[in-house]
Amino acid sequence: MRKIIHADCDCFFAAVEIRDNPSLIDKPIAVGGDADKRGVIATCNYSARAYGVRSAMPTAQALKLCPDLILCKGRMDEYKATAAAIREIFFELTDRVEVVSIDEAYLDVTDVAEFQGSATRMAQWLKAEVVKRTGVTISTGVAANKFLAKVASDWQKPDGLFVVTPDQVEDFVIQLPVGRIHGVGKVTEEKLKRLGIETCADLQQKTVKQLTEWFGKFGLTLYQRARGEDYREVVTERVRKSVSVERTYSENITRQDDLDQALDRLLPVLARRYQGYEDRQIRSVFAKVRFADFSSTTVETAFGSELISSVSSTESSDASAEGLSDIVADKQAEYSVAWLKRALFYPLMQEAVSRGSLNIRLLGIGVRLRDPAGPSEQLSLFPE
Numbered sequence: 001m002r003k004i005i006h007a008d009c010d011c012f013f014a015a016v017e018i019r020d021n022p023s024l025i026d027k028p029i030a031v032g033g034d035a036d037k038r039g040v041i042a043t044c045n046y047s048a049r050a051y052g053v054r055s056a057m058p059t060a061q062a063l064k065l066c067p068d069l070i071l072c073k074g075r076m077d078e079y080k081a082t083a084a085a086i087r088e089i090f091f092e093l094t095d096r097v098e099v100v101s102i103d104e105a106y107l108d109v110t111d112v113a114e115f116q117g118s119a120t121r122m123a124q125w126l127k128a129e130v131v132k133r134t135g136v137t138i139s140t141g142v143a144a145n146k147f148l149a150k151v152a153s154d155w156q157k158p159d160g161l162f163v164v165t166p167d168q169v170e171d172f173v174i175q176l177p178v179g180r181i182h183g184v185g186k187v188t189e190e191k192l193k194r195l196g197i198e199t200c201a202d203l204q205q206k207t208v209k210q211l212t213e214w215f216g217k218f219g220l221t222l223y224q225r226a227r228g229e230d231y232r233e234v235v236t237e238r239v240r241k242s243v244s245v246e247r248t249y250s251e252n253i254t255r256q257d258d259l260d261q262a263l264d265r266l267l268p269v270l271a272r273r274y275q276g277y278e279d280r281q282i283r284s285v286f287a288k289v290r291f292a293d294f295s296s297t298t299v300e301t302a303f304g305s306e307l308i309s310s311v312s313s314t315e316s317s318d319a320s321a322e323g324l325s326d327i328v329a330d331k332q333a334e335y336s337v338a339w340l341k342r343a344l345f346y347p348l349m350q351e352a353v354s355r356g357s358l359n360i361r362l363l364g365i366g367v368r369l370r371d372p373a374g375p376s377e378q379l380s381l382f383p384e
């Protein structure tokens with residue numbers, strides 16, 4: 001049984017605007033183009049929705065429905081930066097992330113061991129971390145496949161967390177209007193309605209043969225979705241750019257000893273996440289600190305060429321919690337976890353901490369990866 005989380009930001013662009021200008025809270029706001037330039041609404045908040053304003057609606061029409069609507073211009077760079085920060089959190093949980101759009105992703109958490117494997121607790125963690133670090137809320141759906149997870153994330157919006165357990169699937173789907181099925185647009189919905197099909201319960205009465213006659217290949221999809229079935233995989237990012245781990249502490253770290261111990265605990269997690277990327281050369285290593293006042297800093301340093309060459313010649317040893325020693329040549333005893341800590345991450349962390357004070361909310365460490373070895377990469381046997 002797979003475990004899938006669908007995460008979707010609530011009124012994403014509008015949420016970022018409200019975060020950065022709290023005086024907008026509780027007012028109807030929308031992000032979109034000017035009415036006199038035939039602009040359309042990209043996103044609006046729930047106050048605006050109460051007036052009937054919707055995304056993709058012409059701005060002129062939205063202003064007719066809601067004359068007090070506050071129109072924000074849209075700051076794509078800021079939205080992208082926030083979306084990237086949210087994705088970082090997803091990737092802290094698992095590599096198996098499929099980014100669907102700027103504010104939406106599927107996570108396959110089937111193999112995640114943290115949170116005792118509870119996808120519900122993982123979703124709770126995601127929600128809490130996203131709002132804490134980025135100031136916007138997400139809704140999450142937890143289920144055994146993408147279709148159900150997506151419907152579930154929409155079920156209790158905003159700030160929702162809805163779980164469909166395997167034994168609830170049957171009862172959950174029969175009530176669903178067909179319009180909830182991805183791929184059923186206005187036209188298909190109308191056609192289904194003419195055939196007397198409005199819910200998944202109605203759909204279940206039809207055979208694959210009938211549905212295929214009416215809808216071609218999509219007929220099989222309809223047949224499966226009506227039963228809560230979806231065999232699509234979570235398609236993960238092809239080229240991973242970095243591997244990292246970060247933790248937010250419930251009590252700020254204020255002592256050097258605690259800082260050292262925290263680093264000790266982060267290293268094996270990073271090592272575990274790095275597994276599977278051993279064939280990728282490390283471009284740089286970094287440490288990140290967020291201070292009590294919420295300011296953060298990242299210190300990054302190129303990974304020495306000497307180390308890189310030993311990394312690329314690594315033969316994988318037993319993949320124990322030994323961890324980062326797998327990154328480097330295990331023949332060279334000094335390249336141990338302790339060595340990595342002392343030589344790489346400890347100085348970076350000290351440098352980062354020195355930029356603020358020893359009063360720390362969050363620590364992170366990671367490695368950035370070079371692009372996978374391609375034909376041009378193989379020529380780099382010659383020094384650059």
Ligand SMILES: [Mg+2]
Pocket residue numbers: 008009010011012103104
């Ligand atoms: Mg959204």
